[in-house]
Amino acid sequence: xxxxEPKFFHVMASVAEADRDVVDMVSGNPDWEPPQALRDxxxxxxxxxxxxxxYPPSDGTxxxxxxxxxxxxxxxxxxxxxxxxxxxxxxxxxAALERDAGDEVVLSDxxxxxxxxxxxxxxxxxxxxxxxxxxxxxxxxxxxTISAATALVVLTTPNNPTGAVYDxxxxxxxxxxxxxxxAVVLVDEVYDHFDLxxxxxxxxxxxxxxxxxxxxxxxxxxxxxxxxxxxxxxEQFVRQAKARHxxxxxxxxxxxxYAVLQGLRGADAAYYEAVRELIRERVDSFTDALDxxxxxxxxxxxxxxxxxxxxxxxxxxANVERLIDEAGVAGMxxxxxxxxxxxxxxxxxxxxxxxxxxxxxxxxxx
Amino acid sequence: xxxxEPKFFHVMASVAEADRDVVDMVSGNPDWEPPQALRDxxxxxxxxxxxxxxYPPSDGTxxxxxxxxxxxxxxxxxxxxxxxxxxxxxxxxxAALERDAGDEVVLSDxxxxxxxxxxxxxxxxxxxxxxxxxxxxxxxxxxxTISAATALVVLTTPNNPTGAVYDxxxxxxxxxxxxxxxAVVLVDEVYDHFDLxxxxxxxxxxxxxxxxxxxxxxxxxxxxxxxxxxxxxxEQFVRQAKARHxxxxxxxxxxxxYAVLQGLRGADAAYYEAVRELIRERVDSFTDALDxxxxxxxxxxxxxxxxxxxxxxxxxxANVERLIDEAGVAGMxxxxxxxxxxxxxxxxxxxxxxxxxxxxxxxxxx
Numbered sequence: 001x002x003x004x005e006p007k008f009f010h011v012m013a014s015v016a017e018a019d020r021d022v023v024d025m026v027s028g029n030p031d032w033e034p035p036q037a038l039r040d041x042x043x044x045x046x047x048x049x050x051x052x053x054x055y056p057p058s059d060g061t062x063x064x065x066x067x068x069x070x071x072x073x074x075x076x077x078x079x080x081x082x083x084x085x086x087x088x089x090x091x092x093x094x095a096a097l098e099r100d101a102g103d104e105v106v107l108s109d110x111x112x113x114x115x116x117x118x119x120x121x122x123x124x125x126x127x128x129x130x131x132x133x134x135x136x137x138x139x140x141x142x143x144x145t146i147s148a149a150t151a152l153v154v155l156t157t158p159n160n161p162t163g164a165v166y167d168x169x170x171x172x173x174x175x176x177x178x179x180x181x182x183a184v185v186l187v188d189e190v191y192d193h194f195d196l197x198x199x200x201x202x203x204x205x206x207x208x209x210x211x212x213x214x215x216x217x218x219x220x221x222x223x224x225x226x227x228x229x230x231x232x233x234x235e236q237f238v239r240q241a242k243a244r245h246x247x248x249x250x251x252x253x254x255x256x257x258y259a260v261l262q263g264l265r266g267a268d269a270a271y272y273e274a275v276r277e278l279i280r281e282r283v284d285s286f287t288d289a290l291d292x293x294x295x296x297x298x299x300x301x302x303x304x305x306x307x308x309x310x311x312x313x314x315x316x317x318a319n320v321e322r323l324i325d326e327a328g329v330a331g332m333x334x335x336x337x338x339x340x341x342x343x344x345x346x347x348x349x350x351x352x353x354x355x356x357x358x359x360x361x362x363x364x365x366x
Numbered sequence: 367x368x369x370x371e372p373k374f375f376h377v378m379a380s381v382a383e384a385d386r387d388v389v390d391m392v393s394g395n396p397d398w399e400p401p402q403a404l405r406d407x408x409x410x411x412x413x414x415x416x417x418x419x420x421y422p423p424s425d426g427t428x429x430x431x432x433x434x435x436x437x438x439x440x441x442x443x444x445x446x447x448x449x450x451x452x453x454x455x456x457x458x459x460x461a462a463l464e465r466d467a468g469d470e471v472v473l474s475d476x477x478x479x480x481x482x483x484x485x486x487x488x489x490x491x492x493x494x495x496x497x498x499x500x501x502x503x504x505x506x507x508x509x510x511t512i513s514a515a516t517a518l519v520v521l522t523t524p525n526n527p528t529g530a531v532y533d534x535x536x537x538x539x540x541x542x543x544x545x546x547x548x549a550v551v552l553v554d555e556v557y558d559h560f561d562l563x564x565x566x567x568x569x570x571x572x573x574x575x576x577x578x579x580x581x582x583x584x585x586x587x588x589x590x591x592x593x594x595x596x597x598x599x600x601e602q603f604v605r606q607a608k609a610r611h612x613x614x615x616x617x618x619x620x621x622x623x624y625a626v627l628q629g630l631r632g633a634d635a636a637y638y639e640a641v642r643e644l645i646r647e648r649v650d651s652f653t654d655a656l657d658x659x660x661x662x663x664x665x666x667x668x669x670x671x672x673x674x675x676x677x678x679x680x681x682x683x684a685n686v687e688r689l690i691d692e693a694g695v696a697g698m699x700x701x702x703x704x705x706x707x708x709x710x711x712x713x714x715x716x717x718x719x720x721x722x723x724x725x726x727x728x729x730x731x732x
Binding site for chain 2: 027029030031032033034039040042043045046047050051052053054055056083084086087090114117118121222223224225226227243244246247248249250251252253254255256259
């Protein structure tokens with residue numbers, strides 16, 4: 001089996017090897033603080049009786065599942081707490097593909113680079129449906145693509161890398177297409193707290209046995225390294241998802257689950273809104289610079305990425321490396337996300353030096 | 367795909383539902399303290415700058431890999447730090463099975479109940495080779511079984527449930543058989559610190575491109591819920607193991623990796639020896655009771671389980687439930703581990719109430 005390594009490992013190595021100061025706009029690691037309650041929870045955990053250090057229930061602690069269930073308005077029995085949203089996506093894709101109901105996995109172009117590798121590892125065969133230029137769902141294109149051979153459709157909203165927030169009616173239409181052909185829709189909502197538009201609606205409100213929703217706390221609580229996410233599975237997949245989770249991981253981290261639970265309880269609406277406001281400011285300052293540099297770009301409705309296209313400077317790996325060495329700004333080559341944006345570059349707005357990077361880009365391109 | 371749920375979930379439910387006090391000898395959760403340095407490490411982590419809360423390197427932090435490499439005398443580049451030994455076993459089995467070099471997975475009987483499910487999930491077809499009555503490896507039986515159809519042989523030493531510590535020469539013979547047929551040997555050494563015999567030698571000393579060794583800190587540092595283990599892969603599998611790990615889990619818990627690193631550094635030889643001494647004492651008091659009850663039993667050379675057979679009281683699920691309700695002692699039915707010990711019961715010595723359980727059994731069977 002051949003896996004393609006996401007290209008950001010290559011880019012990160014170039015950043016590490018650069019002779020100069022580089023603003024890293026490659027990774028999706030939040031650079032802001034988690035809620036204090038999350039830190040307190042971890043410190044508290046360190047003092048617990050050692051029986052609390054042993055296996056949590058395989059599908060997650062009862063307290064965390066109840067808290068998620070209450071917040072998302074779903075039955076906790078449908079929830080599997082996972083080693084990050086990445087594992088939740090793996091479980092959902094596994095459940096869809098192990099049914100002998102087709103091998104085709106319909107992904108969007110542009111695509112989050114882990115999905116094709118996961119799909120292939122699970123025996124799936126990826127097909128790509130281009131997004132509309134504004135990043136929105138082209139439902140007609142999905143209608144033409146989805147067939148009896150389709151096992152799974154993966155959607156991401158808010159979207160990485162386009163920043164699109166999908167219209168829930170369109171998501172529902174795709175779910176209905178999948179119900180008709182016995183396919184599954186997996187909706188990855190890991191950026192659910194980064195809706196800058198106020199328009200995001202979760203696919204959890206769609207009542208369908210063909211819809212899996214995943215999310216997690218890596219981004220929303222700024223702890224990508226803690227590894228706590230979750231999947232919400234329809235009744236027909238709960239047992240398989242729990243079995244696969246148990247067989248692969250037994251359980252995800254107990255200390256992480258407890259810290260996240262305390263973080264969830266401690267973070268008020270103002271915590272999330274302050275982070276969104278920070279990202280909005282960064283969007284403004286970065287797009288001002290892109291205007292000044294004469295670039296075309298996407299203005300995100302959600303998540304925290306910007307795609308930009310510089311005239312005569314396509315987003316190839318060679319140009320990414322030139323930008324690292326000559327401008328001191330690292331982005332991701334667009335072809336890391338498929339064909340749709342292969343001339344573009346993706347910049348992650350998770351550095352306090354967004355403005356510095358913007359200035360460097362203006363200077364480089366002037 | 368159908369997975370068989372390990373039977374201990376059923377037994378644990380019976381324990382929870384029992385009307386009386388029950389000594390739980392079912393789970394493999396250490397009941398002793400982790401090293402203080404591990405607790406201190408976790409508390410320290412809670413105070414780190416939030417950039418330390420983000421994704422660790424996918425295959426593990428450089429510090430933890432270096433520490434493991436130094437202790438196990440292997441190149442850190444061959445190590446993948448995983449979400450517990452369970453994930454390391456999954457990665458090793460995946461690497462062996464994705465080569466198109468046969469589907470057969472040779473397991474021992476008795477077997478740790480997660481292996482057959484993992485093997486089937488990965489497309490493998492389990493075959494069982496009975497252990498010798500004393501738990502040791504019957505190399506001739508492996509020689510008869512291993513063929514071109516064999517993808518993988520899984521060995522566990524010290525063994526759960528038999529308590530056997532394998533003779534390294536026999537392990538080496540099996541590795542050589544696998545080299546000849548292009549199969550892989552996965553040696554799970556998660557109980558490596560629980561060698562009561564002084565005879566254990568790690569398969570890491572076998573220099574072979576066909577040998578994967580897994581272990582972890584769940585048992586040795588008494589933190590099954592932290593989820594930190596590792597696999598040591600031969601050169602030919604390092605890339606696939608890292609890719610699968612990245613695609614399934616991205617990385618394992620950062621706080622857990624740091625706490626375990628501090629625990630490793632803080633635990634001296636006396637820490638491990640004190641735990642072994644505790645287990646030896648429990649073995650003595652429990653086997654004294656088994657003698658008094660007229661039971662046949664295995665005396666473990668390693669790990670912390672005892673298999674026992676009571677005359678006229680086969681280890682069926684019905685009898686396990688009777689023992690819970692009438693004696694107040696919970697063990698595992700022997701048929702949860704295959705056919706070899708289906709009349710037996712497995713008792714885990716990880717409760718401070720081993721002596722109480724022993725007295726209850728004597729009373730019940732007298």
